[in-house]
Amino acid sequence: MIVAQVKLTGGRxxxxxxxxxxxxxxDQPAYQAECEDIIQALNMTFDEGCLFKALWRSAxxxxxxxxxxxxxxxxxxxxxxxxGRILRHRKLNExxxxxxxxxxxx
Numbered sequence: 001m002i003v004a005q006v007k008l009t010g011g012r013x014x015x016x017x018x019x020x021x022x023x024x025x026x027d028q029p030a031y032q033a034e035c036e037d038i039i040q041a042l043n044m045t046f047d048e049g050c051l052f053k054a055l056w057r058s059a060x061x062x063x064x065x066x067x068x069x070x071x072x073x074x075x076x077x078x079x080x081x082x083x084g085r086i087l088r089h090r091k092l093n094e095x096x097x098x099x100x101x102x103x104x105x106x
Contacts, residue, residue: 015060015067016053047089051082 016035023030035056039049057067058075 013067015057015065018056018060045086047082047085051079051086054078054082 018033018035019030020033021030035053039052044052054075057070058072058079060066061070061072061075
């Protein structure tokens with residue numbers, strides 16, 4: 001049996017779209033969300049954006065709209081990787097903030 005391979009172009013793809021039929025706010029009409037628009041609107045860092053995209057892909061795959069060739073394990077490993085990077089960066093920033101505080105006088 002020959003299985004056709006899907007060519008991934010890095011361009012716009014449907015698995016990063018989500019139709020929101022029943023928004024949280026009752027007075028808001030249904031709309032279509034785009035993963036990259038949300039990343040940009042929230043001014044996410046590179047690591048946050050990558051983590052968000054992996055989480056989005058994982059959820060989209062459960063609805064039958066997954067990235068070709070991706071797997072739950074692959075996206076799970078990406079989530080752990082980027083979450084670790086975010087945590088290390090925040091710990092480093094916190095340590096630098098404490099280190100750079102002026103000494104308290106008695």
